[in-house]
Amino acid sequence: MSSPSSSFGKASDSEAASKSAAASAASGGVQVTTFTELVDEVTLHFQIIHLAKQIYVWIGSDSAKLGNLYAAAPTRPNNSVSVTSILGGASDNTGSGIARRLVLKTGLNIIVACNIPKNNPMLEANAEKKLMEKLITLGYSRPKSRSPGA
Amino acid sequence: MGGLEQRFPVPLKNFSVEIKGNNTDLVICRYDDHFLVMATQIGTMGTILHARKEEGVTVEPTFNVSVILGKRDEPMLLAITRQLIENISSSGSSMPLVLSLGLKDHSTETLKGIVSAVVENRLW
Numbered sequence: 561m562s563s564p565s566s567s568f569g570k571a572s573d574s575e576a577a578s579k580s581a582a583a584s585a586a587s588g589g590v591q592v593t594t595f596t597e598l599v600d601e602v603t604l605h606f607q608i609i610h611l612a613k614q615i616y617v618w619i620g621s622d623s624a625k626l627g628n629l630y631a632a633a634p635t636r637p638n639n640s641v642s643v644t645s646i647l648g649g650a651s652d653n654t655g656s657g658i659a660r661r662l663v664l665k666t667g668l669n670i671i672v673a674c675n676i677p678k679n680n681p682m683l684e685a686n687a688e689k690k691l692m693e694k695l696i697t698l699g700y701s702r703p704k705s706r707s708p709g710a
Numbered sequence: 711m712g713g714l715e716q717r718f719p720v721p722l723k724n725f726s727v728e729i730k731g732n733n734t735d736l737v738i739c740r741y742d743d744h745f746l747v748m749a750t751q752i753g754t755m756g757t758i759l760h761a762r763k764e765e766g767v768t769v770e771p772t773f774n775v776s777v778i779l780g781k782r783d784e785p786m787l788l789a790i791t792r793q794l795i796e797n798i799s800s801s802g803s804s805m806p807l808v809l810s811l812g813l814k815d816h817s818t819e820t821l822k823g824i825v826s827a828v829v830e831n832r833l834w
Contacts, residue, residue, distance in 0.1 A: 589726035589735025590750075594718045605719055609737055611812075612753030618741075624719040626744040626808065631758075631779055646778045647760060647808065671755060673746075 595694065599686040604676070606691060608698070615700070617662070618673040619655070619687050627675025628652070632659035634667055646671075654678040658688045665692060666700045723831050729823035732814050740833040745798060748810045749824050756812025757781045759788065761795035763804050771799060778808075786816040793825045803834045 593608040607618040620627065628649035635642045641663045643656050655674025662670050676683055695701065723738045732751045739746040748755055757780025765771045775791045791809050798807060813820060 589724060589733075590737060592722060592724050592737065594720070594722075596718065607718075607720060607722075607739075609748070611735070611748075611750060611755065614754040616748070616755065618720070618739075620719065620741075624742040626741040626746065629758075629778075629808070644779075646758060669754065671758075 593694065593698065597690050599690060600682065602683060604683075604687050604690065606687075606694065608691075608694065610698075614669040614671065616671045616673070617691065618675070619658070619691065620675045621677060621683075623675065625675045627673050628655050630656050630659040630672045630674070631670075632656075632663045632672065633669045634663055652678045654684060658684060658691070661688060662691065662695070666695060668700060721833055723833060725831060727823070727827045729827070730815065730817065730819050732820075734813075734824070734827070736827055736831070738828065738831055738833050743805060745803075745805055745807045745834060746809075747794065747807065747828055749828070750810070750812035751814045752812040754812050755810035757784070757787055757810065759791045759809045759811070760806065761791045761809065762806035763795065763799050765804065773799070784816055786818075786821055787811050787813075790821055790824055793821075794828060797825075797829055797832070798834050801832070801834045805834070 591610040594606065596603060596605050602621055605620040609616040628645060629647035630643055630649065631646050632641055632643040641660050643660045645653065645656060649656065654676060655672055658674060659670055659672040662672070676687055721740045726733060726735050728734065734749055734751050737748040750756060758778050759775065760778045761773060761775040763771045763773055773792060773795050775788050775795065781787060790811060791807070794809060795807050798805065
């Protein structure tokens with residue numbers, strides 16, 4: 561009597577199982593990912609804190625200072641991005657471009673704390689690339705809109 | 711050369727508590743020049759506040775607490791921030807605090823719950 565509902569139940573069970581497998585990577589409330597990369601002879605540290613509807617990212621290099629803090633989010637109606645500096649960054653906006661492009665590529669609401677040396681656009685670009693690679697691995701890229709014929 | 715075996719330079723604690731029936735995720739980080747504390751019940755960082763100690767030469771320290779993003783009309787958030795920066799200061803650290811609070815309610819019970827959960831798990 562319950563065969564339609566039991567097959568529905570199975571689908572949601574496997575969904576629930578895969579969700580809990582992903583969540584179990586978190587110890588405690590939220591998932592935190594940290595990694596370190598050597599880029600152009602500079603050591604970069606990355607920290608990603610995944611909340612349900614927002615992510616926080618810290619990029620550090622020579623020291624573990626917090627750095628400049630930016631908030632960035634998609635902005636309606638044009639799918640554009642707004643970025644604002646919320647701490648530091650008064651005379652130096654290293655990291656604001658990273659925040660903006662992360663939102664453009666992922667559609668997420670993001671807080672970025674960036675502590676990399678200023679006046680080094682190559683380093684900034686490399687840091688952004690490594691971060692973007694990791695976010696894609698973690699499943700965060702913006703889904704591409706389907707073309708009509710596909 | 712596998713020279714990157716050093717531990718990640720930012721100590722971090724990540725845990726959950728239940729406060730007044732609401733699941734609250736907390737993250738506490740210690741950077742070289744700031745503490746970062748996140749407490750959320752809503753899946754986002756919510757309001758972000760900043761607190762620092764201002765030390766005079768001869769007088770007792772005063773604290774500057776302000777909202778840097780989010781709700782500016784909820785005094786309970788400032789109260790939590792102030793309690794935490796005072797706790798940091800009395801534990802001997804002069805580092806400023808960045809605190810994010812994404813809370814479902816702003817009652818006194820929640821305030822006490824957050825402050826005690828953070829202080830119990832402090833990195834200062």
